[in-house]
Amino acid sequence: MNNKIRVIVAGAGGRMGKEVLKLVLEDEELVLAAAIDRSAKETDAGRLVGLQDSGVIVSSDLEAALAAGNADVMVDFTTPQFAYAHTALAIKYGVRPVIGTTGFTPEQITELDKQCQDQGIGGLIAPNFSIGAILMMKFAAQASKYFPHLEIIEYHGDQKLDAPSGTAIKTAEMISEVREELRQGNPKEEETIEGSRGGYYNGFRIHSVRLPGVFAQEEVIFGGYGQSLKIRHDSYERAGYMPGVKLGVQKVMEYTGLIYGFEHFIE
Structure with missing residues (x-):
């Protein structure tokens, strides 16, 4: 399939990040472009989550992965300390952010929306994907x-x-x-x-x-x-968030601007 969505997973070594890796690696409509973790070691992303080797080595350099130009979406489940900078960086390189990290201020959300509008891409910050x-x-x-x-x-x-x-x-x-x-x-x-x-x-x-x-x-x-x-x-478990994460990844390909809240996709 040529229309697969290429995904960067930031925070790939975290508990939610590993669930996102499993989602991307096992879903036929998604493909893993990069796996990023600040404490990364030379580990295949598939092996990190108990799957077959994927050919993607976990890296600590998010900007290099974004600058490579082969990703459509970045999914971020890191920490409030890093999430804003990660989101702004993804938008800078035209990669659509899907953010599950909380702690954004209203002013930051407004600024990130403007950046998405300027780049002509969609973005999502969702406090909960369930x-x-x-x-x-x-x-x-x-x-x-x-x-x-x-x-x-x-x-x-x-x-x-x-x-x-x-x-x-x-x-x-x-x-x-x-x-x-x-x-x-x-x-x-x-x-x-x-x-x-x-x-x-x-x-x-x-x-x-x-x-x-x-x-x-x-x-x-x-x-x-x-x-x-x-x-x-x-x-009860993090896998319950993954259907929502996939829907978020798909939806940000369809609009321009930053949406705050997954409820906008639930009728």
């Missing part, structure tokens, strides 16, 4: 029209760097698009331990739990007179 998680966000936003009193609790492993999670922030943003700001609780409430009420966002609270043994869960709790509603999503 289709189930996206549906949870959409259902929560819909419910907030009728249950404006709510709180968000998100759970991740104790090694996650940012809090709240990008998924929780995106959920809060989607709720706030349809819910006017409403300060909840007793106006005279006081925290006897600082931070016990969680982070404040547009009138409601977001709580972040960080514990070993936890993968990724989020629930939105709504309270009303005489009733409550909980909308919850649980992720």
